[in-house]
Amino acid sequence: MSAQSTTAHPVSIPVSRTFPTGFFWGVATSAYQIEGAWNADGKGPSIWDTYAHTPGKIRDGSNGNVANDHYHRYKEDVSLMHSIGAKAYRFSISWPRIFPAGTGQPNSRGLDFYSRLTDELLANGVEPFATLYHWDLPQTLQDKGGWQSRDTTKAFGDYAGYVAEKLSDRVRHFFTINEFHSFVDMGYRGEEVNVGGGTVTIELAPGLKLASAQLNQVRHHSVLAHGLAVQAIRAKGKTGTQCGPAENINIYVPLIESPEHIKAAEAATREANASYLTVMLEGKYTDAYLKETGRDAPKFTGDDLKIIGSPVDFVGINVYRPMAYTLASDQPPGWHEVPFAKSHPKMFSSWHTLGPEALYWAPTFVQSLWNAKAIYITENGCAADDVLDADGNVYDTDRIMFLRNNLTQLWRATADGVPVNGYFEWSLMDNFEWTAGYGNRFGIVYVDFKTQKRTPKMSAAWFRETVQPNAVV
Ligand code: PNW
Numbered sequence: 465m466s467a468q469s470t471t472a473h474p475v476s477i478p479v480s481r482t483f484p485t486g487f488f489w490g491v492a493t494s495a496y497q498i499e500g501a502w503n504a505d506g507k508g509p510s511i512w513d514t515y516a517h518t519p520g521k522i523r524d525g526s527n528g529n530v531a532n533d534h535y536h537r538y539k540e541d542v543s544l545m546h547s548i549g550a551k552a553y554r555f556s557i558s559w560p561r562i563f564p565a566g567t568g569q570p571n572s573r574g575l576d577f578y579s580r581l582t583d584e585l586l587a588n589g590v591e592p593f594a595t596l597y598h599w600d601l602p603q604t605l606q607d608k609g610g611w612q613s614r615d616t617t618k619a620f621g622d623y624a625g626y627v628a629e630k631l632s633d634r635v636r637h638f639f640t641i642n643e644f645h646s647f648v649d650m651g652y653r654g655e656e657v658n659v660g661g662g663t664v665t666i667e668l669a670p671g672l673k674l675a676s677a678q679l680n681q682v683r684h685h686s687v688l689a690h691g692l693a694v695q696a697i698r699a700k701g702k703t704g705t706q707c708g709p710a711e712n713i714n715i716y717v718p719l720i721e722s723p724e725h726i727k728a729a730e731a732a733t734r735e736a737n738a739s740y741l742t743v744m745l746e747g748k749y750t751d752a753y754l755k756e757t758g759r760d761a762p763k764f765t766g767d768d769l770k771i772i773g774s775p776v777d778f779v780g781i782n783v784y785r786p787m788a789y790t791l792a793s794d795q796p797p798g799w800h801e802v803p804f805a806k807s808h809p810k811m812f813s814s815w816h817t818l819g820p821e822a823l824y825w826a827p828t829f830v831q832s833l834w835n836a837k838a839i840y841i842t843e844n845g846c847a848a849d850d851v852l853d854a855d856g857n858v859y860d861t862d863r864i865m866f867l868r869n870n871l872t873q874l875w876r877a878t879a880d881g882v883p884v885n886g887y888f889e890w891s892l893m894d895n896f897e898w899t900a901g902y903g904n905r906f907g908i909v910y911v912d913f914k915t916q917k918r919t920p921k922m923s924a925a926w927f928r929e930t931v932q933p934n935a936v937v
Pocket of ligand 1: 494497642643646657666712782784785815843890897906
């Protein structure tokens with residue numbers, strides 16, 4: 465076929481898979497992972513400063529002291545967001561920048577940073593979405609028991625109310641807490657994750673190994689803190705300020721999509737999230753959870769449950785992978801988990817089993833189980849072993865494959881009428897990936913950590929070409 469005939473009959477790409485009008489296409493980051501400036505302008509230490517400074521905790525011996533130096537380079541980073549077409553940005557606020565000791569006197573220089581960042585975002589047409597807790601607890605509070613102490617829940621509510629009061633004239637959406645399940649289960653016990661052919665253990669700060677009863681109490685405190693924050697934001701924020709959680713939902717995916725297996729996967733999902741999303745959205749623990757935990761169940765009052773179940777404006781969910789595939793079973797509890805095949809494909813991170821259908825079933829079940837009015841995909845993305853090519857590009861074919869397949873499944877959910885209002889790609893740029901250090905690159909922008917030079921990867925070009933027609937093709 466000649467070049468001429470190709471021109472005469474160009475391949476046409478039908479733009480049919482469009483997302484709802486006004487869909488927020490965003491990118492996400494978190495404070496400790498990008499800001500650096502760990503002790504600048506009056507900031508107090510957080511548990512992540514302490515943990516990363518402890519030898520042996522981070523795989524490459526690194527820490528977040530400098531990270532992406534975003535604290536000083538935020539203008540460049542916002543203009544990067546603008547250039548790759550992002551319409552929204554989900555960032556987190558570092559609690560110990562605002563309250564260096566967790567409670568008491570606020571530090572105005574800390575708040576000023578987020579105020580300047582917000583102004584810069586709005587000037588660039590990027591909508592700010594702020595997360596109030598992305599794991600960097602003030603060390604002073606950890607020294608008093610951290611999330612094992614009920615006092616921390618009150619301190620969090622007070623901090624949330626203060627930030628809402630100061631920023632809600634410009635920030636209209638707040639996420640209370642990021643990934644309850646991760647920071648509690650991985651931080652206070654360490655978690656074994658099933659992957660094809662084995663398990664990997666993941667730990668996060670503060671790196672404790674609590675027994676079940678104590679762990680369940682920390683879980684309870686995390687959702688109580690969320691509820692207190694929701695109430696504080698309502699009390700102190702401008703009218704119309706919206707808030708909700710950002711949880712990494714444990715999603716069970718039906719291996720075969722027929723009604724009985726779908727129903728089984730939905731029931732499994734509700735139970736698998738009993739201590740977090742289910743109690744926040746139903747205002748009570750499931751019978752099965754209380755029975756299963758028995759003597760180790762959390763201690764709580766009826767008032768606690770009312771606070772925990774405070775109505776939210778939206779449900780944010782982080783979706784990276786299916787927790788498991790399921791099939792219906794005639795044995796209780798009505799489903800059984802199908803282990804991932806040994807050769808089941810994975811992405812670069814040790815825990816990252818590939819299963820794009822999770823991005824269809826997660827919002828679908830959030831609506832069917834809890835009748836959510838609005839849903840945000842607060843994180844989705846993957847790490848890759850990215851290299852800067854001699855021609856200056858990063859050809860991250862694996863990430864583009866991952867995003868295209870995931871977003872096709874998300875589109876399918878919106879086409880079915882599931883109210884998904886936005887999607888935040890994790891992450892805007894390579895950053896400090898917790899215990900994996902700087903080796904696991906999650907960005908759609910490449911970062912040379914020696915020079916701080918940012919280079920958009922091919923996936924950033926792909927992202928822009930998705931945002932522009934508001935469709936995944
Ligand atoms: C999330 N898993 O963590 C966090 O919110 C981010 O800070 C982090 O950088 C990002 O995802 C990538 O890891 C996760 O085991 C940790 O499925 C573990 C899992 C998922 C997300």
